[in-house]
Amino acid sequence: MMNLAPTQTRPGETRGDHKVVASLVPHGARVLDIGSEDGALLDLLVRERQVDGRGIELSQEGVNRSVARGLSVIQGNADTDLADYPDQAFDVVIMSQTLQATYAPREVMSELLRIGEQVIVSIPNFAHWRNRMQLLFRGRMPVTKYLPYEWYDTPNIHFCSLRDFVELCRELDAKVEKAVALSARGNKIPVNAPWWVWNIVAEQAVFLLKR
Amino acid sequence: MSADTQDPAVSDPAQPVTSKANEAVSPSSKIAHFPADKPLELDSGVELGPWQIAYETYGTLNADKSNAIVVCHALTGDQYAASTNPVTGKPGWWSLMVGPGKPIDTNHYFIICANVLGGCLGTTGPASINPETGEPYGLSLPVVTIRDMVRSQARLIDHLGIDTLFAVIGGSMGGMQVLQWAASYPERVFAAVPIAAAARHTSQNIAFHEVGRQAIMADPDWRAGNYIQENVRPTKGLAVARMAAHVTYMSDESLHQKFGRNLQDRDKVTFGFDADFQIESYLRHQGMTFVDRFDANSYLYVTRAMDYFDLAKEFGSVRDAFKDTKTRFCVMSFTSDWLFPTSESRRIVKALNAAAANVSFVEIESDRGHDAFLLNVPEMFDTIRGFMTGAARARGIPAPGEEAGA
Numbered sequence: 001m002m003n004l005a006p007t008q009t010r011p012g013e014t015r016g017d018h019k020v021v022a023s024l025v026p027h028g029a030r031v032l033d034i035g036s037e038d039g040a041l042l043d044l045l046v047r048e049r050q051v052d053g054r055g056i057e058l059s060q061e062g063v064n065r066s067v068a069r070g071l072s073v074i075q076g077n078a079d080t081d082l083a084d085y086p087d088q089a090f091d092v093v094i095m096s097q098t099l100q101a102t103y104a105p106r107e108v109m110s111e112l113l114r115i116g117e118q119v120i121v122s123i124p125n126f127a128h129w130r131n132r133m134q135l136l137f138r139g140r141m142p143v144t145k146y147l148p149y150e151w152y153d154t155p156n157i158h159f160c161s162l163r164d165f166v167e168l169c170r171e172l173d174a175k176v177e178k179a180v181a182l183s184a185r186g187n188k189i190p191v192n193a194p195w196w197v198w199n200i201v202a203e204q205a206v207f208l209l210k211r
Numbered sequence: 212m213s214a215d216t217q218d219p220a221v222s223d224p225a226q227p228v229t230s231k232a233n234e235a236v237s238p239s240s241k242i243a244h245f246p247a248d249k250p251l252e253l254d255s256g257v258e259l260g261p262w263q264i265a266y267e268t269y270g271t272l273n274a275d276k277s278n279a280i281v282v283c284h285a286l287t288g289d290q291y292a293a294s295t296n297p298v299t300g301k302p303g304w305w306s307l308m309v310g311p312g313k314p315i316d317t318n319h320y321f322i323i324c325a326n327v328l329g330g331c332l333g334t335t336g337p338a339s340i341n342p343e344t345g346e347p348y349g350l351s352l353p354v355v356t357i358r359d360m361v362r363s364q365a366r367l368i369d370h371l372g373i374d375t376l377f378a379v380i381g382g383s384m385g386g387m388q389v390l391q392w393a394a395s396y397p398e399r400v401f402a403a404v405p406i407a408a409a410a411r412h413t414s415q416n417i418a419f420h421e422v423g424r425q426a427i428m429a430d431p432d433w434r435a436g437n438y439i440q441e442n443v444r445p446t447k448g449l450a451v452a453r454m455a456a457h458v459t460y461m462s463d464e465s466l467h468q469k470f471g472r473n474l475q476d477r478d479k480v481t482f483g484f485d486a487d488f489q490i491e492s493y494l495r496h497q498g499m500t501f502v503d504r505f506d507a508n509s510y511l512y513v514t515r516a517m518d519y520f521d522l523a524k525e526f527g528s529v530r531d532a533f534k535d536t537k538t539r540f541c542v543m544s545f546t547s548d549w550l551f552p553t554s555e556s557r558r559i560v561k562a563l564n565a566a567a568a569n570v571s572f573v574e575i576e577s578d579r580g581h582d583a584f585l586l587n588v589p590e591m592f593d594t595i596r597g598f599m600t601g602a603a604r605a606r607g608i609p610a611p612g613e614e615a616g617a
Contacts, residue, residue: 073571084561
């Protein structure tokens with residue numbers, strides 16, 4: 001998978017959402033990162049959490065770069081290739097900024113919950129206030145610095161709001177163990193707020209789920 | 212240890228190259244002999260003995276014997292992966308991959324490369340002397356399989372006192388051996404790198420091999436396999452077999468780029484059957500040089516071994532072949548390889564995923580066809596280097612550039 005929601009970091013800097021994801025992964029866990037890009041998150045997890053890590057990445061270039069840096073990554077597609085894995089094959093399955101680009105997010109979520117004991121999903125929040133304003137006042141599909149695509153060229157084909165995602169988790173009987181709301185830069189939003197507030201102010205969020 | 216090891220003869224390119232017949236019986240490489248009471252059990256049910264395996268080593272085995280790598284060669288390869296071939300005088304077939312500072316770094320790893328069972332450069336094969344008759348085996352050698360080749364290599368590893376291999380690596384038929392190693396001896400293989408390989412030989416692969424075998428057997432000088440005793444050589448048949456096979460190792464695009472419809476040393480076609488086109492001349496040359504270094508009966512045996520290879524048949528399914536494996540895999544294919552296409556590598560990867568194995572899969576963009584694994588393909592070297600470094604870290608042995616104190 002490509003990284004479909006660009007987060008702004010300087011080269012060599014660890015992305016904020018990666019730091020949050022890493023903090024949720026137990027040491028030494030067996031981890032599958034779906035949409036592992038060039039292996040940045042996987043590399044972080046191997047170095048800092050000593051995980052037994054694997055990756056699936058759609059772009060061949062990303063795969064080759066990851067393997068060349070010593071990571072275990074295969075070329076594959078979340079919509080079709082998760083079916084190969086046995087039940088509970090991993091302690092943690094991670095899908096970072098990728099779910100909104102899958103063809104069938106509900107089926108993908110079911111597969112994640114089947115193959116992982118724990119599931120970490122991060123998604124962009126389409127109900128962020130800037131998006132709401134653009135739709136409301138300009139009458140145009142939102143285009144922001146964080147989600148820079150026009151409607152006709154976006155790879156993000158299944159957007160949802162944070163509330164929509166929580167609702168899907170409920171339908172799939174997945175328990176939200178933890179949720180962290182983030183700004184576009186991946187900084188934690190340091191306030192405790194009810195869901196409807198986060199659904200307006202957070203540009204992205206990281207969820208820790210369990211079946 | 213019942214087998215004894217001879218020192219390797221130092222190969223010197225300045226010396227005249229030795230004859231193929233000598234190399235089949237007493238190779239210039241290292242060699243391990245196993246007497247009749249230490250036979251090799253073959254898939255065919257035959258116990259082969261006495262038998263021998265010819266091999267080369269590069270680099271140094273470390274104190275706890277944890278840095279050994281077996282390199283498996285392809286159909287017409289040999290044990291001279293990184294040293295001069297005594298028959299052709301040419302550099303080792305994988306000297307781009309194996310050597311000091313190369314992706315398979317001989318400064319850090321101990322590399323073993325053995326001639327395959329059924330081969331013709333010193334390991335027991337159809338040109339070896341049958342001790343019962345005192346004559347070359349010819350077709351009286353039992354048919355061997357990929358699993359038999361791997362069994363013979365495992366016996367060699369035992370003989371060298373090595374318990375677990377750090378890695379097994381090979382392309383094409385070498386990749387088949389890698390898969391067989393990982394399936395048959397999972398606890399002895401820490402990392403496995405099958406390149407341009409498949410878990411089975413396809414119908415199309417078998418078909419091409421059959422064309423080659425029929426070409427050899429149609430040569431009147433084949434003499435039902437007894438050509439050595441009758442002092443002739445089925446060179447024409449073997450050359451045709453090689454020509455047909457060589458086409459399958461290249462892509463349409465690489466042939467087109469290299470030769471196009473260019474004519475050979477002439478301005479116009481001759482309205483005859485001479486080699487008008489460069490591609491014809493090239494293939495004839497490939498055929499004729501091949502017969503100088505390869506034994507026709509060996510070609511029959513080794514192609515047969517590939518045809519019989521089917522991991523799913525042996526284990527029930529490819530997934531079951533790798534059930535509960537702890538081996539780290541790096542599967543690699545090339546975009547223009549139509550002989551062992553990416554789809555076959557994907558089949559292996561799917562099975563490894565189903566076994567929840569640790570697997571990397573890299574498809575490399577190349578227009579060079581199946582032979583790409585032997586050529587200068589920087590992305591392949593980068594991938595192998597990275598995979599080896601990651602595996603070395605996981606194994607707890609120093610990877611190149613990561614020595615203690617360095």
